[in-house]
Amino acid sequence: MLADRDAVWGYVLGTRDSARFEQLCEREWFAQLRQRYPMPAADDQSRDARMQRLIHTGYRADADLAAWPAHLHIDLLPPVQGKGWGRHLLRIFLDRLLELDVSGVHLLTGPSNPRAMAFYRRAGFVPVKSTANVIAYGMRLRP
Secondary structure (H helix, E strand, O other), X not given: OEEOOOOEEEEEEEEOOHHHHHHHHHHHHHHHHHHHOOOXXXXXXXXXXXXXXXXXXXXXXXXXXXXOOXXXXXXXXXXXOOOOHHHHHHHHHHHHHHHOOOOEXXXXXXXXXXXXXXXXXXXXXXXXXXXXXXXXXXXXXOO
16 A cells, blocks of 8 residues: 555556455455345446446356466555656565465556556556457466
């Protein structure tokens, strides 16, 4: 996490094993959340209803990305972008994956985010899968 006394400016988070994360989500989170938040009516398009549908959809590890078993999310607020903090946070996360002997990592972004795509490529990620809405980038950490 990138923060000072006044604010959180960014973070990187993830998991070393997306398939295991899927199992843990189902067992530890989604089952209880589904009981607490029932599926909304089909005509309810509120923000809450959209979130509730995501709970009922759950998280599914993409089998096409199994060669890159870890995944990460990184976000920085605009005032700290372009100053090296993203590379720094990413390096900390990747070093930890290497310590854990993880073979590869992936992340997702939208094709309408060229700045993020350029950042990921500069960091060593390569596009490994794309759809109309999502591009998956992967990085091998060991052979």
